[in-house]
Amino acid sequence: MLKKLFVIMMGLASVSQADEAAVTGAGASFPAPVYRRWTYSYSEQNPGTQITYQSVGSGAGLNQIKAGTVDFAGTDNPLTLEQQEEFGLVQFPMLTGGVVVIVNVPGVKDSQLKLSKEVLANIYLGKITHWNDSAIRALNPKLRLPKLKITVVRRSDSSGTSFIFTNYLSKISPTWKAQVGQGSSVKWPVGIGGQKNPGVCNTVSKIKGSIGYTEYTYAVEAKLACACLENADGKFIAPSQESFSAAASCADWKNAPGFYMELTNVPGAKSWPITGVTYILMRKDCPADVKSTLRNYFMWCYTEGSGMATKLNYVALPQDVVKLVEPTL
Secondary structure: OHHHHHHHHHHHHHHHHHHOEEEEEEEOOOOHHHHHHHHHHHHHHOOOEEEEEEEOOHHHHHHHHHHOOOOEEEEOOOOOHHHHHHHOEEEEEEEEEEEEEEEEOOOOOOOOOEEOHHHHHHHHHOOOOEOOOHHHHHHOOOOOOOOOEOEEEEEOOOOHHHHHHHHHHHHHOHHHHHHOOOOOOOOOOOOEEEOHHHHHHHHHHHOOOEEEEEEHHHHHHHOOEEOEEEOOOOOEEOOOHHHHHHHHOOOOHHHOHHHOOOEEOOOOOOOOOEEEEEEEEEEOOOOHHHHHHHHHHHHHHHHOOHHHHHHOOOEEOOHHHHHHHOOOO
């Protein structure tokens, strides 16, 4: 009797596990705050579906989706259409957000410090080494800038956020473009590394005189001061959802093969200069049941999840762009 009961119970457990759809994702830390909210809320509304996402960085996410060890990957470093075809992947955009410059300078509050294109590039090139440098003081005559060494902080892992940041520096600085270039992992002229966006924020918060770059939500959560940056129109702009949206409005998705898009240094008096798009990557040979589960999930993210993205300072894709993405899904 006990043996028979055990067999019945094991059978019921197997049915229960089979009925529950479980899919896994990994990748960019840039969108991780909203992805965490989405996966939790969607699983609550759909008890039979379990979706998880690990924030491991864009480079690691790309490696995992290429190897087939996850069902989807997040990346802020977009693949060209040729790369997608080479790796057997499809790519589509999920969100737009801002990469911001964070500083830890005594006496300097949020949005007080102005940094021009030339000054920002020269700090990361190691040419400007102290906060009381004449070039910084000329931009900020009302700030009492200390004679304090600048500690440059950058990502230590392969990072889509680094791609967006170095893509921007390559556009505004011929020297940076020639000597360093752009990529998810580059040979940094100076600085110390932090692991993922939280690691950069933690390092900046601990070291007086430091400067770093991170996705805006992490800066807000860490209560770090952000700098105002000079945009393509020569205006000094503070990071905000409005300035990210202004930059995002420049995107021409209809003429973007494979949805490849760059939104750094785009025109517009109100545009934030370091705006980026975060993407989802899936394998073309993904099993049909996983495809179906993810299609339902991502369409929910585009619709019901858009409000959550806005609350976390991301810019949700407009519905006309979602319509362009639907055939890919």
